[in-house]
Amino acid sequence: MPHDAKDGTHWHEPKAGQNAGFGNFSRPSMPYDRFMEAEGIPVHRAIGVNRVHDLPMAPWQRLGGRGTYIQLFGTEGLWGMYVVEVPAGGALNAEKHMYEKQVFVVEGRGSTEVWNDGQTKKQTFEWQKGSLFAIPLNANHRFVNASNSPALILCGTTAPNIMNLVDNAHYVFNCPYNFTDRYAGTEDYFKPKDDLEPDPVRGLAMKRTNFIPDIINCEMPLDNRRSPGYRRLEPHMGNQRFHLWIGQHETGRYSKAHCHESAAILICVKGKGYTYTWPEGLGSKPWEAGKGDKVMRQDYEFGGMVSAAPMSGDWFHQHFGVSKDPLRFTAWFGANNHSALKPGRPGEAMADIWAIDIKKGGRAIPYNDEDPYIRTEFEETLAAEGVPSRMEAKLYEAGD
Numbered sequence: 001m002p003h004d005a006k007d008g009t010h011w012h013e014p015k016a017g018q019n020a021g022f023g024n025f026s027r028p029s030m031p032y033d034r035f036m037e038a039e040g041i042p043v044h045r046a047i048g049v050n051r052v053h054d055l056p057m058a059p060w061q062r063l064g065g066r067g068t069y070i071q072l073f074g075t076e077g078l079w080g081m082y083v084v085e086v087p088a089g090g091a092l093n094a095e096k097h098m099y100e101k102q103v104f105v106v107e108g109r110g111s112t113e114v115w116n117d118g119q120t121k122k123q124t125f126e127w128q129k130g131s132l133f134a135i136p137l138n139a140n141h142r143f144v145n146a147s148n149s150p151a152l153i154l155c156g157t158t159a160p161n162i163m164n165l166v167d168n169a170h171y172v173f174n175c176p177y178n179f180t181d182r183y184a185g186t187e188d189y190f191k192p193k194d195d196l197e198p199d200p201v202r203g204l205a206m207k208r209t210n211f212i213p214d215i216i217n218c219e220m221p222l223d224n225r226r227s228p229g230y231r232r233l234e235p236h237m238g239n240q241r242f243h244l245w246i247g248q249h250e251t252g253r254y255s256k257a258h259c260h261e262s263a264a265i266l267i268c269v270k271g272k273g274y275t276y277t278w279p280e281g282l283g284s285k286p287w288e289a290g291k292g293d294k295v296m297r298q299d300y301e302f303g304g305m306v307s308a309a310p311m312s313g314d315w316f317h318q319h320f321g322v323s324k325d326p327l328r329f330t331a332w333f334g335a336n337n338h339s340a341l342k343p344g345r346p347g348e349a350m351a352d353i354w355a356i357d358i359k360k361g362g363r364a365i366p367y368n369d370e371d372p373y374i375r376t377e378f379e380e381t382l383a384a385e386g387v388p389s390r391m392e393a394k395l396y397e398a399g400d
């Protein structure tokens with residue numbers, strides 16, 4: 001073994017009783033991390049944000065607006081997110097990419113042009129604050145804002161997945177393939193569809209649509225799984241793998257805590273509130289156990305968000321709406337990440353354990369078995385906000 005190289009540039013076998021390698025090391029950047037850094041705009045890394053409007057943004061040469069990446073803890077490598085401003089009386093640069101993209105309009109209004117390579121007529125649809133839609137995989141698209149105030153759009157993507165796999169941005173942005181199985185220029189492609197059907201895996205309320213004009217105010221079917229009166233809608237958009245849903249807790253009520261691994265980011269689209277999230281190892285009553293300081297909290301209002309499980313392993317999370325409006329989220333998971341929808345042995349028996357109480361074999365903490373701190377603080381917060389509580393005593397009775 002040569003010993004004329006500089007220290008640290010060649011490798012030594014370990015001595016007897018020692019292990020090879022550094023032992024301690026820092027996690028390396030992945031191709032998508034390096035791609036984000038090279039784009040020259042900020043990257044927001046945290047468990048959440050109160051309002052995306054308030055994040056620092058910088059001019060984004062590739063897209064032609066100002067923007068920032070958002071990579072909340074726990075979602076690294078699972079899916080990507082950014083906000084970008086479409087300038088007043090202007091447009092973003094046209095692009096296409098080998099990743100899926102969903103768009104939620106945070107502020108303003110505008111339109112989007114979509115077309116496949118070789119498609120003679122561009123398709124255009126209009127959007128406004130509250131609109132949710134999908135950009136078909138690898139279709140060309142351009143965001144236009146003809147109004148006199150800027151528009152702010154929030155985009156969720158599968159960019160990390162493809163970037164971390166092929167590690168070649170030129171391929172991701174210049175692949176000539178038209179995915180006509182997902183988008184073929186059909187005239188009514190971006191026309192909202194209203195029909196509900198059960199989703200094919202769990203039987204929850206699903207809508208196959210590529211555009212929803214207003215998820216702030218759209219009607220929501222009853223679900224009841226996370227709190228009494230909870231409403232939920234699962235849009236399947238653009239034939240994508242990207243999983244998302246819209247959920248709403250009634251005013252004056254809060255969700256039960258439940259537990260699973262990272263992927264979900266809950267984006268507040270109505271009302272305001274806060275989320276507690278804590279590792280499963282702290283148990284169902286972390287304050288009572290004297291570990292309340294280990295519980296993480298994120299407050300949010302419209303346009304804010306939180307990572308449901310911000311570190312590795314399973315995390316309990318629980319959401320509290322404290323406004324006169326109900327608390328409505330859209331929850332984004334990326335592709336193939338939801339615990340019920342990730343790869344596994346086909347046909348394996350599963351249950352909706354995230355909506356089943358722990359005592360019955362599930363992963364949810366019933367109200368009557370939760371930390372008393374939670375109820376006390378919620379009632380005090382509602383009183384301070386002047387919002388009547390609807391957490392009736394019967395919800396805490398044993399046997400619920």
Ligand SMILES: [Fe+2]
Nearest residue numbers: 258260264308
């Ligand atoms: Fe969850």
